[in-house]
Amino acid sequence: MKLRQVPDFGTWRAACSRCHGCVDIELEVAINILLQRGSLATLDAQPIKDQADGYYVRVGNNASLRFRWNDPYIENAEFVCGDLK
Structure with a gap:
């Protein structure tokens, strides 16, 4: 699921129909800055x-959040529901 930016608040948000305690996650703009610098x-x-x-x-x-190789931008990240293996 793709993220969408909420312009009024400067946050990134994702929501899904399943409920595993992760619905409607907000991420700070600072994360985007860190990602653009490659500092995951x-x-x-x-x-x-x-x-x-x-x-x-x-x-x-x-x-x-899944970031593709060589694409650290949060607007291209995908929201993934489920634990990391």
């Missing part, structure tokens, strides 16, 4: 997992 490791000490299809960054109880 500084996202609030969240665990990061490298996989064949990109980087996974935990953003909630049971949710992650």
Whole structure:
């Protein structure tokens, strides 16, 4: 699921129809700045997992953001519901 930006608040938000405690996650604009600098490791000490299809960054109880290789921009990230293996 793609993220959408909420212009009035400067946050990124994702919502899904399933409820695993991760619905309607808000991310601060600072995350976007960090990602543009390629500094994935500084996202609030969240665990990061490298996989064949990109980087996974935990953003909630049971949710992650998937960043494709060579594309660290949050507007292209995908919201993934489910735990990292």
